[in-house]
Amino acid sequence: MDNTYRSNLKRIRDLLLSDTIEDDHVASEDSDSDNDSDFVPVESDDTSTNEHISEESDKSNSDDDDQCDVYTDDQPETLEKAGPITKVQTILDAFKLFLTNEILDEVVIQTNRYAEQYFDQNKRSKTDSNAIKSKSSKWKPIDRVELESFIGLVIRAGLHRNNHESLNDLWDISQSSPLYRATMSLQRFRQFLQFLRFDDRQNRNKTDRLSPIRYIFELFIKQLPRHFVPGENLTIDEQLVAFRGRCCFVQYMPNKPAKYGLKFWLLCDVDSRYVLSIDLYTGKKDNIIQKNLASNVVLHLVDQLSNDVKQGRTITFDRYFTNIKLSEALLDRKMTSIGVVDYRRVFLPNELKVCRKKLFSSWFYFSNSHMLVSYQAKEKKKPIILLSSLHKCAETFDDDKELPCLIHDYNQSKYGVDIIDQCVRTYSVQRISRRWPLIVFYNMIDIAAINSMTLWLSQYPEWNQRKSNTRRIFLSQLSTALTVPQNQRRSQEPRLMPKVKLALLSLGYQVPSGIVKDLHVNTHTNRIKRRCYLCPAKPGRKVRQICDNCGQNVCLSHSSSITVVTCRTCEKKN
Known part of the structure; x- marks a missing residue:
């Protein structure tokens, strides 16, 4: 990726961000679960390492140090260049791509x-x-x-x-x-x-909860990945759109600003904040808990991308999605993943969950294709545990906190959907409504506006650059x-x-x-009092004086002369 495109992506991120989001570590959650581990460790380190993250490999190190390069198995040597695919001439053209x-x-x-x-x-x-x-x-x-x-x-x-x-x-x-x-x-x-409606109610599929808007929603989803090639890092997270009407799949999420609403899952590019795919959660079917819901959501969003785009990308997600089977399924698609691990996961070794006395210490576990890291971020708190199929070595920063490279990479890419959600809420088109399909349509407009701006700035980086x-x-x-x-x-x-x-x-x-003059008496001898058309409605001045050019009633404050009356609008035209 060249320097011009990198600087352009930085500008897009700065423009989309209304507030700065701090790069905090993810907080660990307490869990009473203590299941046996089925994760087979290959190598472990009970002390924090002092290796500093570096882009260049050290040729003089041992064979173990040579394995510290970024994991590249089953990945293409070169990625398709990130950036816009479709060329647009106007802002409206960019918007109507979606x-x-x-x-x-x-x-x-x-x-x-x-x-x-x-x-x-x-x-x-x-x-x-x-x-x-x-x-x-x-x-x-x-x-x-x-x-x-x-x-x-x-x-x-x-x-x-x-x-x-x-x-x-x-x-x-x-x-x-x-x-x-x-x-x-x-x-x-x-x-x-x-x-405003989006389907034929008489021919609606009653077993399909998304039927009132499914047709245009799927057309919209197909357009998202067609016009932009993402960078190396992708992220998946949830978006809650405020809604309190009657709907069987309204979600309550107390940690979200809206609390109640429709839950969307978004797949977006970390660098440009471009939304690549979206899905709406429609709840349980027949009150039956769906198995492997998190994995199915991720794979459904990823499969919207073409095979060339999927190869070599890394997906970041939170503890709700992270599991071994999902990571292996992504590896089959030649994609790597990074995510926080829930303590209740069966594959997690028990010793990684234990609170350690030494602050900022890191433990690493390895398998053939994955790496686990347990980082003691706070005293008397359970450590933070992350799973990665991208990293293959125990690297940490050479600073006071000795932060593992894996956690640093996670912190750099985990906020993508949150930033998009924040941008949507800043200038959202959402209006209060009791019809959930209309709320979905409003969200489609918001996402189309964000994606069209990303396309426009990627193609015309000098557009209003100083503003x-x-x-x-x-x-x-x-x-x-x-x-x-x-x-x-x-x-x-x-x-x-x-x-x-x-x-x-x-x-x-x-x-x-002719349309304007019909409203007025065009004789100067018999004038009728009318409101000045340039004055506000309250209070409005009723005057007999009219403009000699356009024939509309105008007061002294909004005219330039008395003998030859000219209103301010006609004066600017002349």
Whole structure:
């Protein structure tokens, strides 16, 4: 990997990180289990070594020292170069690599089908308080352009962290961005939130819990590994997306910020924070505990990658996944692994669990393809135990703590999913909803935004390089690009509300002059008092004065002359 790409990856990590995560050691958990060990030790060391980690091998050492090189059995000599595969020209192109037209078209079809059935079967009455107020009882079909504009609006709301604000406030141009009012009406946005669907309910597989969104979710998963080659180090961990609605597989995780929600498993690249695969946990089937769930999750995520990408990669995971059988299965796929070992694992030698008096001491156990290390990090606490199929020698840093090389490598790569989860929560598009498929769709948008930014910066590393808020700029331009086709189409409509026209004008769209002049009396002798179109709604000034260029009412504060009245907007154009 060349220096240019390494520096670019460092910049991507710095931009995605909003807070610095410390490089702490993993905390050990107490366990009452004391099972017999089936791990056969080949070599052990009851004292901590003083070898310093080095990238170069010492030719003068003995044959045992020659075995301290990185484990390379069954691995290719050269890895496929990490970086983007697909070239993109615009930010919107990068985003639509993941939320493809096929996915959007499917959402459009299913949404229109459900909404039409709803309007046909449920004739709304004025006394129905739960129904959305509508002037017509007929559904206006949506298309891909309008769906993209909806996605752009939720991205803009997440960017400014007002996705939990009242919709009435968002559509008030005096309090928020005019983009909402210009793109679609408040009534239309509420219809999207109510009728957005992802499958045909009548043909739904009732035994499949993921059926309401499975089709587009699988299409989304297939797109993730197609456009980026990861680096040598990968990591797998869980992500909890907040949700408190009715769902049989909602998880409670007290250590997560959300506490309750949908649990996703993510496979991502450690260097670039690119999400390579994702899976949603749908709970037990028929109340039967699934055997080897952790191993099946890892292998399912890994098998989404091509064979060329899998070879030579190292996966890091926590104590929930680490076991010998999984590590051997990964070796069969020419992949190595690093993970913390739970004390209840049967293969763990009992002597490695014992609390030792000597602080910062390390014990090493070896087999043909694996290495175990037990590190006494704290006094009167059980040691930290890690399993690795990558390392083949007992190396430690030559410092006060004498940290083993294995634990250092684990600490460098274990935070990948946590950082992505933190980035998602910072500018998430999630809105409060009681429908879990909509929560999954929101999470797809968040991950697509993160991956598209990684692709964009990998291909154009000099883009806004001197600015610290690059991610905000990226999301802002993405939301604008998604709403431009809808705004252009709406600006040509013959009948628009005055506030919609004002919002479109403030965004720089050209509204036909005839549309604007119809709102005003074009004679200077008989002027009607109207609100100044540049003043906020509260308080609004009613004036007779109009701009000689655009014909809209404007007050003295927002005009440049009295004899020849020119509003500030027309003055900037001239």
